[in-house]
Amino acid sequence: MTPSPGYYEEIAHTADVCLRVRAETLEALYVTAAQGMFDLMRWRPAGPERPVRESLSLEAADLETLLVDWLSELLYLAERHGARWATFGLAFTAPTALAAQVEGTTGWVPERIVKAVTYHGLRLARADDGFWETVITFDV
């Protein structure tokens, strides 16, 4: 996985999975959230590896919705290609719009399905220490 100046931790949730993600920049927050989500899925090899790359542009009404859209799009693209994403290049093109390029390899299958990225309790803001922080719940 691409190193990023951010980190995540799992927060207890009875039925689903919840991550707290923190990073110095918004870009890093989005990348770290994606890395956290894909780590949750526990991948195992299932066939020959082939490099795969996707470009995406997303725009939303607010940063929280943009985060849900970003992660949902990555999930869909992973399922479509049977791929595990390894590197995430992302830049904001407007306050609530981004362009990204993701790269990975096909031939991987997750042991755990993430059914969806939810809005439950979703908040995204800059903390007192200057880090961007979000808490996001995944339906698994």
Next chain:
Amino acid sequence: MVNKQDLVQIAPYLYECSPNVSPIMRVPARVYADDALLDMAMEDRAIEQLVNTASLPGIVGYALAMPDVHQGYGFPIGGVAATLMPDGVISPGGVGYDINCGVRLLVTNIEAEALRPYMDRLMNALFENVPTGVGKGGELRLNKAELGDLLERGAAWAVERGYGTAEDLLHTEDQGCMKDAKASAVSARAMERGRDQVGTLGSGNHFLEVDEIAEIYDEKVAEAFGLRKGMVCVWIHCGSRGLGHQVCTDAVRVMQQALAKYKISLPDRELACAPMSSPEGRTYYEAMCAAANYAWANRQVITQQVRQSFEQALKGKFSDLSLRMVYDVCHNIAKIEKHTLNGKQVTLCVHRKGATRAFGPGRPEVPEDYRPFGQPVLIPGDMGTGSYVLVGTEKAMQETFGSTCHGAGRTQSRTQARKGIRGEELRAQLEGQHITVRAASMSGLAEEAPEAYKRLEDVVRIVDRTGISRKVARTRPMGVMKG
């Protein structure tokens, strides 16, 4: 923040939180529980989520939590909420991403003791014939027209193609088809995700189990349902796969944008909703019905794979290898139903999120042969201890919009469960109890360990004693297959 003191006991095993407790509440919130189960419900955010649910525009009566309630997203799991039609809201988060995740039960004429020597062979055949685990596609690859047809016709689509019988349909909730389904309401992306997943179990808490009918509590009703002590039965638990997940994802996004338009303010964005009479509400409802139909077609195809597996593994060993459908129920759904409220007949949209319909005797929705008794209510438990068959009651019609619990309900997070036991260790433990295990993922198996759940008998005791459903039979696992 709701405290235990805010929940006042108003009847045995029934607690109520007054709408005065929180300014957002439009109706009271009610919890079916004993003191111990209520304590468990207070440990996570389930009751806070129930209170949030009581804020939905158009909600009537009360927001309800069944005794298996636990924290979900938006609604709690084990939550029931009814909104008044035509202008009350429908909330995709009140159904969940796995639309019509549900259970069906099949019974055989095979005695459990006679089957034991062949369990390995049978479980191998099931594991081979029923695609299991994430990313496993099925044998069917549908084009757009075929999938559109399936989405509007549900289980009947599968039966017409040789996957099952007309009797299967009669014993399926809504006969396996919600008539308001519209394939045109389902996005291209959802259609794409659904093309090759019909007839697949999936992963997570989905399972297929071969059980022995261990106990009969109501001989008369059990006989009507075809349940005899000591006989083998099969449970199938799965849902609408990627297609259903996408339908919900699409709708939650659309409804986020519609909130301002309909002047709806919510305590949690996952409760996003729109009036049923609005274009957003109607489109979601039609797409949700289509996803529900997909789930029924899915379970119908799996039913036939189970029948084939019995033939393949046991041919010549038993004279009768038929598997008869007892019933099929939804656990995640919103339904337009007629109920009596304050003495008046009203049309409601009843959201059941991790809850089961439990219609009582005489309701036209219940299959004719079961109608004198009420509908079968199928409550799967954990893989170590087994499951229950209940029957719906008139009391449920009066108190819970014809609803009851759906399972044991988790008490541990998946991470906690995995820390508690390794998958291989759990498999050995279960095999020590003469339960044959097949699993696509050992860590996935560990997440579903019996210790991660409440004791199902505690949950069932509450719904039985309050009369919102009654115990008919209990089954005990002989073989478990997990995604």
